[in-house]
Amino acid sequence: EPEVTQTPSHQVTQMGQEVILRCVPISNHLYFYWYRQILGQKVEFLVSFYNNEISEKSEIFDDQFSVERPDGSNFTLKIRSTKLEDSAMYFCASSQQGAGEQYFGPGTRLTVT
Amino acid sequence: KNEVEQSPQNLTAQEGEFITINCSYSVGISALHWLQQHPGGGIVSLFMLSSGKKKHGRLIATINIQEKHSSLHITASHPRDSAVYICAVYNNNDMRFGAGTRLTVKP
Numbered sequence: 001e002p003e004v005t006q007t008p009s010h011q012v013t014q015m016g017q018e019v020i021l022r023c024v025p026i027s028n029h030l031y032f033y034w035y036r037q038i039l040g041q042k043v044e045f046l047v048s049f050y051n052n053e054i055s056e057k058s059e060i061f062d063d064q065f066s067v068e069r070p071d072g073s074n075f076t077l078k079i080r081s082t083k084l085e086d087s088a089m090y091f092c093a094s095s096q097q098g099a100g101e102q103y104f105g106p107g108t109r110l111t112v113t
Numbered sequence: 114k115n116e117v118e119q120s121p122q123n124l125t126a127q128e129g130e131f132i133t134i135n136c137s138y139s140v141g142i143s144a145l146h147w148l149q150q151h152p153g154g155g156i157v158s159l160f161m162l163s164s165g166k167k168k169h170g171r172l173i174a175t176i177n178i179q180e181k182h183s184s185l186h187i188t189a190s191h192p193r194d195s196a197v198y199i200c201a202v203y204n205n206n207d208m209r210f211g212a213g214t215r216l217t218v219k220p
Contacts, residue, residue: 031206033208035208037154042199042210042211042212042213043156043199043201043210044210045207045208045209045210048206048207048208050206055206056205056206056207058207089154091156098143098206099143099144099161099163099203100144100161101146101158101161102146102158102161102208103158104148104155104156104157104158106154106155107154107155107156109154
């Protein structure tokens with residue numbers, strides 16, 4: 001069964017560094033999402049992406065963040081100048097339709113020290 | 114006030130019991146999702162609803178659009194159902210999540 005994959009599974013970085021989190025969505029899906037879950041808190045929407053552009057972004061998704069689909073398969077989240085409070089689990093998801101069932105990747109745990 | 118409210122926050126049941134988890138939302142939606150988050154952190158989609166009722170095995174999800182309310186039922190609960198169940202609402206390419214209900218089913 002097709003699945004969403006994410007790499008790395010765990011990333012440790014120093015404050016102020018840039019990180020790139022990678023996702024490979026399911027191949028025939030058209031809508032892509034990034035979510036964040038700080039330890040012990042609820043999942044939060046960051047951004048949705050369709051047709052090579054951002055469809056919607058939350059107030060969390062400020063200039064520190066960017067997304068890209070650099071080729072036909074990868075979907076990346078870049079976090080510039082990381083802060084301690086960026087430490088969280090980051091989930092990628094994809095769906096065939098905008099309001100369709102979403103398939104989640106296993107997550108990348110980001111630890112900023 | 115949160116846009117998506119779930120109740121209860123925590124639920125402990127004995128194996129075999131019928132479980133109900135509730136979700137109320139205050140925004141317009143095009144779809145409501147029920148998700149299961151395993152102890153290891155992975156998230157699995159259980160249901161996506163825009164109206165009525167869906168059933169998958171021992172799981173049943175219902176939604177009342179007029180009342181902005183959804184329920185997730187688990188029949189004949191089993192210890193392997195222990196997880197966090199999350200309600201999330203989708204509208205305009207944006208998803209808002211409830212805080213989750215932590216279910217523990219004891220043998």
